[in-house]
Amino acid sequence: MADCGEPDGPGNKDDITRSKNEGKELSKEEKQRLRKQKKQQKKQKERKNEKSETEKEKTPVSLLPPPRPVATQKAPSALPAPASAPIPVPASAPFHSSPAPSPADKPAKSKAELKAERRARQETDRAAKQPGSSSSGIKTKVPLSELNPVVKRLPEHVQVDDPAVVKRLAKKLERQQIPLRSDYGYKVSLFSHLHQYSRKAPLTQQLSIPSTVIHPSIVRLGLQYSQGIVAGSNARSVALLHAFKQVIRDYTTPPNEELSRDLVNKLKPYISFLNQCRPLSASMGNAIKYIKKEISNIPSQCKEEEAKTKLLTCIDRYIEEKIVLAAKAISKYAIEKISDGDVILVYGCSSLVNNILCEAFEKSRKFRVIVVDSRPRLEGREALRRLVQRGISCTYVLISALSYILPEVSKVFLGAHALLANGYVMSRVGTSQIALVARTFNVPVLVCCETYKFCEKVQTDSFVSNELDDPDDLMVTRKGKTQLENWQDVSSLGLLNLVYDVTPPDFVDLVITDLGMIPCTSVPVVLRVKNLDQ
Amino acid sequence: MELQAVLMAAGGGSRMMDLTYNTPKPLLPVGNKPLIWYPLNLLERVGFEEVIVITTKEVQKMISTDPKVKLDVKMKLDLVCIQEDADMGTADALRHIQQKVKTDVLVVSCDLITDAALHEVVDLFRAHNATLSMLMSKAHEFTETVPGQKGKKKTGEQRDFVGVDDTGKRLLFMANEADLDEGVVIRKSIMRKHPRMHIKTGLVDAHLYCLKKSVVDFLADNKSISSIRGELVPYLVRKQFSKSTNSPKVIDETHQNLKKNDSNVNLEIQISSRDEELLHLTQERSCWNDHRGDMSDAYHGGRLRCYVHIMDEGICYRVNTLAAYIEANRLAPKLFDEPAVHPSAVVSERCLIGADSIIGASCQISDKTSIKRSTIGVSTTVREKVKVTNSIIMHGVTIEEGCNIQGSVICSNAVIGRGADIKYCLVGSAQRIEPDAESTNEVIVGTDQLMEI
Numbered sequence: 001m002a003d004c005g006e007p008d009g010p011g012n013k014d015d016i017t018r019s020k021n022e023g024k025e026l027s028k029e030e031k032q033r034l035r036k037q038k039k040q041q042k043k044q045k046e047r048k049n050e051k052s053e054t055e056k057e058k059t060p061v062s063l064l065p066p067p068r069p070v071a072t073q074k075a076p077s078a079l080p081a082p083a084s085a086p087i088p089v090p091a092s093a094p095f096h097s098s099p100a101p102s103p104a105d106k107p108a109k110s111k112a113e114l115k116a117e118r119r120a121r122q123e124t125d126r127a128a129k130q131p132g133s134s135s136s137g138i139k140t141k142v143p144l145s146e147l148n149p150v151v152k153r154l155p156e157h158v159q160v161d162d163p164a165v166v167k168r169l170a171k172k173l174e175r176q177q178i179p180l181r182s183d184y185g186y187k188v189s190l191f192s193h194l195h196q197y198s199r200k201a202p203l204t205q206q207l208s209i210p211s212t213v214i215h216p217s218i219v220r221l222g223l224q225y226s227q228g229i230v231a232g233s234n235a236r237s238v239a240l241l242h243a244f245k246q247v248i249r250d251y252t253t254p255p256n257e258e259l260s261r262d263l264v265n266k267l268k269p270y271i272s273f274l275n276q277c278r279p280l281s282a283s284m285g286n287a288i289k290y291i292k293k294e295i296s297n298i299p300s301q302c303k304e305e306e307a308k309t310k311l312l313t314c315i316d317r318y319i320e321e322k323i324v325l326a327a328k329a330i331s332k333y334a335i336e337k338i339s340d341g342d343v344i345l346v347y348g349c350s351s352l353v354n355n356i357l358c359e360a361f362e363k364s365r366k367f368r369v370i371v372v373d374s375r376p377r378l379e380g381r382e383a384l385r386r387l388v389q390r391g392i393s394c395t396y397v398l399i400s401a402l403s404y405i406l407p408e409v410s411k412v413f414l415g416a417h418a419l420l421a422n423g424y425v426m427s428r429v430g431t432s433q434i435a436l437v438a439r440t441f442n443v444p445v446l447v448c449c450e451t452y453k454f455c456e457k458v459q460t461d462s463f464v465s466n467e468l469d470d471p472d473d474l475m476v477t478r479k480g481k482t483q484l485e486n487w488q489d490v491s492s493l494g495l496l497n498l499v500y501d502v503t504p505p506d507f508v509d510l511v512i513t514d515l516g517m518i519p520c521t522s523v524p525v526v527l528r529v530k531n532l533d534q
Numbered sequence: 535m536e537l538q539a540v541l542m543a544a545g546g547g548s549r550m551m552d553l554t555y556n557t558p559k560p561l562l563p564v565g566n567k568p569l570i571w572y573p574l575n576l577l578e579r580v581g582f583e584e585v586i587v588i589t590t591k592e593v594q595k596m597i598s599t600d601p602k603v604k605l606d607v608k609m610k611l612d613l614v615c616i617q618e619d620a621d622m623g624t625a626d627a628l629r630h631i632q633q634k635v636k637t638d639v640l641v642v643s644c645d646l647i648t649d650a651a652l653h654e655v656v657d658l659f660r661a662h663n664a665t666l667s668m669l670m671s672k673a674h675e676f677t678e679t680v681p682g683q684k685g686k687k688k689t690g691e692q693r694d695f696v697g698v699d700d701t702g703k704r705l706l707f708m709a710n711e712a713d714l715d716e717g718v719v720i721r722k723s724i725m726r727k728h729p730r731m732h733i734k735t736g737l738v739d740a741h742l743y744c745l746k747k748s749v750v751d752f753l754a755d756n757k758s759i760s761s762i763r764g765e766l767v768p769y770l771v772r773k774q775f776s777k778s779t780n781s782p783k784v785i786d787e788t789h790q791n792l793k794k795n796d797s798n799v800n801l802e803i804q805i806s807s808r809d810e811e812l813l814h815l816t817q818e819r820s821c822w823n824d825h826r827g828d829m830s831d832a833y834h835g836g837r838l839r840c841y842v843h844i845m846d847e848g849i850c851y852r853v854n855t856l857a858a859y860i861e862a863n864r865l866a867p868k869l870f871d872e873p874a875v876h877p878s879a880v881v882s883e884r885c886l887i888g889a890d891s892i893i894g895a896s897c898q899i900s901d902k903t904s905i906k907r908s909t910i911g912v913s914t915t916v917r918e919k920v921k922v923t924n925s926i927i928m929h930g931v932t933i934e935e936g937c938n939i940q941g942s943v944i945c946s947n948a949v950i951g952r953g954a955d956i957k958y959c960l961v962g963s964a965q966r967i968e969p970d971a972e973s974t975n976e977v978i979v980g981t982d983q984l985m986e987i
Contacts, residue, residue, distance in 0.1 A: 204653045204660075208581020209537060209640075216536035216660075223661040228822055235820035242812040249805075319812070349821035382821045389829050 157279055158465050161193045173276070176269035177213045179206035181276045185471050188494040195279070196468040202226055203277055217246040218270045222277035231379075233417050233453060234323055234351050237283045240274070241315050244291060248311050252304070259307050260298045267292070279467050282418030282426070282455040290318060322452040326514035327352055330448055331359040333512050334413070337446060342367040342410045345438070347399075348428045349379035349386075350415020352448045357413075358390050368392070370409060374399040374430045376473040376497060399430050406441045414503075416449040421527060422458045423505035423520040425449075429498045432462075435507035444509045447520070451513050454527055462501040471495035535637050537656070537744070539582045542624050543570055543589040543644035544616055549855045552977055553945065556963035558593045560644045561600070562859070563911055563928055565866030566876075566894040568600060569853055572647045572869070574607050577640075580652045584610045586634060588627045589644075590618045623760030625753055632754045639750060641762065643741035647862050648850040649869055650740070650843075658703060658841040659744040662824075662833075666770050666840040667744040668705070670696065670737045671850035676857040678864065678924070681942050681958040681975065693735045698842060700730045704824075705840040707731065708771045710764070723775045727834050728825070739763060740850050767840075774838050856960070860943065863909050863926050867892055894929070911946065934969065 159165040160183070173180050184198035204211075204223060211219045221243045224230040230239045244267070251266065253259045271288060274280065280288075294314045298307045334356045338344065344367055346353050357369060369392055373380025380396065387394050397405050412434060418426045425431070425447050435445050459465060474495050475484045487493050505520030515526060547559030554562065560570040570587075577585055589597070594613050614631055616622055622630070628641070640656070650669055659667035695718055697707030706728055707720060718733070725731070741763060749770070759765045823832045833839060849869065851862045867874065867890065874889070875881060879897035887893065888906035896913045899905070903920045910916065911929035920933050924941045927933070931944050934952040941958045944950065948961045951969030961967060962979035 202653070202657060204657055205651070207653075209652055209656050210539075210582055211536055212581075212583075219536075220660040220663075223657055227661055229661055230816060230820050230822070232819055232821045235816050235818075238812060238819060239816045242809065242816065245809070245812075316808070319815075324815075351819040351821070379821045381826055382823050385823070385826075385829060 155465075157195060157275070158193055160195050173272060176272055178269055178273045178276065179203055185488060186494050187468070188496045190463060191466065191468055191496065191498075194466060194468045197226070197470065198472065199226060199228075199470045200472075203273070214270060214273050215243075215247045215250065217243040218273060222274050225274065225278040232349065232351050233281050233283045234450075236281055237287050237452075238319060238323060240284050241287060241291075241319055245312055245315055248308055248315075251308070258300050259302075259304060260296050260300065263295050264292050267295075282457070283450075283453045286452050286455065287318065291315065322450060326450040326452070327355050329514040330450065330512050331356045333517055334446070334448060335360045335363060335365065337411070337510075337512075337517075338365050338367055340366040343370065343408050344368070345370045345372060345406070345409045345412045345434070345443075346383060347372045347380070347412075347414055347431055347434050348374070348377070349383040350448070352450070353413045353415045354383055354386050356448060357387060357392060361390055361392050368394065370395045370397065370405055372397055372399050372402060372405075372430075372434065376469075377428075379428075399433065402434065402437050403441075406437060406443060409438070409441075409443050412438045412443055412445045414445060414447045414508075416447050416453060417500060418457075419447075419449050419454045419511065419520075419523050420459050420502070421454075421456050421524050422460070423508075423523050424459055425503040425505070425508055425511075425520070426459070426500050427503065429462075429501045432501045432503040432507070435503045439507045445507060446510045446512060447503075447508050448512045451515055451526060451530065454523055454530070456527060459502050460504075462498070466501075467499040469497040469499050471497050473497055537582075537638050537640050538635060539577050539585040539640045539642065540628070540631070540635075541570070541573055541577075541585050541587045541642050541644055542627060542741075543587055543593060544618075544622065544627060545644065545854075547645075547854065550859060552960050552962060552979055553856065553859065553943070555979070557928075557946065558590065558596070559853075560589065560593050561596055562853070563909075564647065564853065564859070564862050565870075565909060566892055566911060567866070567870075568597075569647075570597070570644045571606065572866075573642045573644055574609065574611075575870070576646075576648065576650075576652070577642065578607060578609050582609060584612065586612045586614060586631060588614045588616060588631065591615050592618070623764075624762040625759045625766050628750055628762070629753050629757070632750055635747060635750045638747050639745050641741075641743045641745060643852065645853040646740055646742060646851075647853060647866065647869070648740060648742075648845075649848050650742075650845050650850060652742075654843045655742065656744060658843060662839055662841060664744070664839045664841045665746045665749060666705075666767065668767070668840075668842050669740040669742040669845065669850075670842055671740055671845040671848070673736045673738045674861075676861050678857070678860045679941055679958055680857045680860060681960045681977070694737065694739065695733055695735055696737050696842070697724075697731045697733045698844070699728045699825075700732070701824075702732070702844060703841050704728075705771055705842045706774075707733070708768050710768075713768075721775065723777075727775065727828075727830070729827075734844075737844065738850060738852060741852060743767070770838065771840050774836055774840055856943070860926065864890075864907070 156165050156169050170180050181195075181197055181201070181203050183196050184201065185196060187194070187196050202223060203226065204219065207214065207219065210216075214222075221230070221239055224239065225236065230236055247267070247270065248263070251259075251263060253262060267288075271280070274284075291311075291314075294311060298310065302310070330352060338356075338360045342365075344357065346357070346369060357367075360367065369387055371380045371384045371387070371394055373384075373396065375398075384394055384396050395405070414425070414427060414431055414434065416425050416427045420426060425435075427447075438445050457465070471487075472495075474497055475482050475487070484495070487495055508520045511518050511520050511523075513526070518526065543560040545559055547554035547562075550559075553559075561568045563569075564572070570593075574585065587597075594615055597611075597613070612634070614634075616627060616630060624641070624643075628635075628639075638659070648669075648671070650671070652669075655667050655669045658664060692711040695707065695709050695711070695714075696705070697720070698704060699706055706724055707718075709718065720731070743762060749766075753759060753766070759769065817832060820832075825834075849865055851858055851865070853859050853862050874891060875887065875893040876895040876897070878895045879893045879899065881887065881893065881897070881899045882901045884901040885899050885903040886905070887899070888908075890907050891905045892909045893899065893905070894910055894912040894914065897910055898915045899910070900916060900918045900920075902918050903916050903922070905916075905922045906924070908922045908925045908927065910922070910927045911931065913929055914927055914931045914933070916922070916927075916933045917935040919936045921938045921940075922933070923939070925939050926943045927939075928944060928946040928948075930947040931950070932948075933939070933944075933950045934954075936953040937950050937956070938954075939950070939956045942956050942960065944956075944961045945963040945965070947964040948967070949965075950956065950961070950967045951971065953970045954967045955970075955972045956967065957974040959973045959975065960977045960979075962977075965978055965980065967973070967978065
């Protein structure tokens with residue numbers, strides 16, 4: 001760890017020697033503390049000009065308290081996200097504040113006096129930072145609560161069983177004049193923290209018919225989402241951007257408002273509405289972030305017409321680059337991986353994978369495809385239709401026949417809904433099974449995903465954040481009889497219709513993106529590069 | 535704006551001339567409210583703020599003075615008058631207001647009484663980007679005896695054949711018995727695309743249509759179509775499957791032609807073509823199909839789509855015959871929450887008023903009268919010892935003592951003399967029934983009206 005200036009010199013050494021004497025239990029803590037100290041020193045140098053000279057006196061204070069708060073600091077720092085790694089630990093900032101000046105003062109005072117001074121200063125600091133908490137018993141809590149701004153709050157859509165959160169959501173929707181969609185049916189207890197809606201109760205029931213609050217194209221989009229007419233990550237994003245184009249075209253800046261701020265505010269209720277119709281996908285989230293950024297970057301002196309055309313071209317460019325061209329690039333890379341005589345397994349209907357296979361077929365690669373399908377969506381039928389229409393020879397099985405058919409397979413191509421920051425692949429439910437069984441049979445698994453679907457979320461299981469579809473979809477009518485017709489009356493029966501699941505990176509051999517072919521664990525690198533670019 | 539509402543109130547009520555020769559159909563009282571109030575209330579409840587009402591001058595005058603319409607309806611009514619004698623069909627009327635139509639339209643007929651959930655119809659229109667979306671309902675048998683009906687009910691009502699696909703939403707075939715020569719002819723192209731079709735005959739067309747703006751523009755160019763229900767709808771349903779309809783040339787071309795006259799044409803065409811590309815990209819990437827089993831894309835690649843929402847339960851009546859009028863009067867009170875007896879009516883204590891009767895404003899009901907399952911209009915005077923059962927009494931009627939009225943319709947301003955016994959009759963407007971007259975199953979109208987027929 002490069003030391004910048006070592007202003008804390010003598011104090012540090014004292015501490016380290018002390019800890020060495022006390023035993024090696026504190027060594028890890030000490031190392032962490034050292035690291036943090038160094039980081040703070042770096043931050044400090046920026047803050048030196050601001051802080052008053054009284055801060056200088058706090059340096060001696062910094063020595064003792066660290067051992068205790070360090071323990072508590074460690075716990076929160078282990079919290080999610082590589083993003084939170086450079087925890088500034090503002091709590092300890094005052095402790096380590098400006099050790100640079102006056103190291104010379106330290107030897108002048110005795111240890112007991114130093115301790116007393118430190119404690120006094122800590123108290124004043126805490127009193128200043130948190131009016132009301134004065135007792136020393138809150139010492140351990142203080143660093144935590146000051147760390148809270150770094151800890152992200154749980155999104156409301158995974159806290160549906162918490163009535164306070166639901167009330168907050170209802171209030172927010174009421175403010176935006178969007179109707180609240182009520183949950184339907186009994187939820188399996190493991191997933192009771194997620195929303196579950198019924199397709200037969202559309203949100204438009206509670207809207208006025210010539211919809212004035214919400215732009216008509218957004219209402220149409222919401223309907224198409226909830227009825228499943230627009231399904232699939234890419235299709236949903238393109239449809240969303242298309243609807244936003246119409247919104248922007250019909251938008252007029254009210255007087256005394258700026259387009260860059262007002263338009264973003266106008267889009268917020270639409271996004272809530274779409275979220276109520278169907279939870280937003282990761283690709284949609286990224287698209288929305290991009291648009292909001294573009295809108296807020298519009299200079300205030302820009303005329304409205306000019307601004308609107310600029311936004312429309314931005315959207316067109318985004319679609320062209322991130323979706324259309326990305327698909328072409330991915331096909332180019334993927335075709336290198338397809339050799340003659342291959343037997344390729346695909347699951348469900350991924351627009352990207354279908355695209356790749358069709359292009360490969362056009363480039364005269366000889367291969368055949370096995371389409372694996374699963375209930376209740378049975379999307380594989382649509383994939384099958386599109387591939388057979390082009391002339392590719394296909395086999396169709398249900399997922400229960402997977403281990404029967406895998407010995408024939410040479411490669412597995414999977415599409416993804418999103419790629420998470422820890423390398424996990426979020427895709428249609430059943431994908432992780434396919435990857436698992438393929439791994440057992442030593443069949444390579446290749447995931448195809450555009451970079452705009454990479455998201456900063458981290459998930460290791462499919463429970464915390466998922467989507468529950470309409471449970472009535474699981475009912476099947478054969479020969480006029482529907483066995484599950486009255487499933488709500490059976491108190492011990494719950495129907496679960498999950499939409500997504502996460503595949504660990506150990507099962508994925510390669511991810512083909514428009515940036516190239518990368519291993520699954522390189523996703524955070526791509527995210528970092530993307531963030532730097534922007 | 536998403537949708538504009540157009541209310542067709544210029545019809546003459548040709549199938550119930552006895553009722554409408556004096557009162558125009560939109561103003562016939564049903565449950566003591568003018569008939570036009572019901573569709574207006576429906577539109578208002580759903581959230582419309584403006585309605586274009588196409589009507590005749592006479593009706594316009596009466597509407598502006600009618601308190602019910604003026605006070606209860608909060609929407610802005612844009613009354614467009616057309617000549618009464620011009621014999622305009624509904625499509626002609628739409629053509630007449632083409633300049634006012636700026637977006638897609640919702641066409642409603644003034645004689646529709648329903649509590650349907652309109653969002654079902656409009657959702658089909660929105661979600662599938664349909665050209666036409668309409669409402670139909672299962673027909674209920676009329677149970678009330680119709681006054682003036684001699685003998686069996688004539689089955690002159692021609693049946694409508696409606697063909698829907700397996701989901702029950704897509705409209706595949708529509709024809710009226712009158713237009714078919716020998717049998718129902720279904721084209722092979724339809725059967726190839728939709729092998730399972732359900733053909734229904736017992737449906738009532740509510741005459742509520744959601745039409746795209748391009749259809750109105752198309753009407754402007756095709757002056758031969760004069761009725762929406764009779765000609766336009768079957769035409770559109772047929773056009774879904776016509777060979778040239780991978781781009782419905784007729785409708786699109788006229789749309790393009792109209793645009794050519796506009797100076798901003800290039801921009802608009804560019805916009806619409808780029809948007810089309812995006813929509814096409816969306817459909818291509820979406821893993822949804824509306825049918826399965828064959829090799830074609832969603833909607834079979836067709837651009838023109840017609841949808842129908844068929845109501846199973848609920849009230850849906852078109853008041854265009856006498857039987858429907860009577861039935862509607864029976865059921866109308868269920869649609870709104872007003873007290874059965876209007877507060878301003880003077881009702882004496884010793885009369886029996888059944889729970890399902892409606893007494894209008896400023897009525898005077900005297901002692902010892904019995905009113906069961908009936909509707910008494912505004913400003914009607916009912917003297918002592920009168921028995922009114924199962925009847926509809928309109929406004930301004932005077933019923934003298936001792937009368938017995940059963941299953942009849944008494945139009946406005948009629949006077950029923952003392953002791954008259956009226957059973958299953960229709961008494962025309964401003965007619966006088968002699969005292970002690972006994973009529974059963976008759977239509978009593980003025981002699982000048984008889985000449986018209």
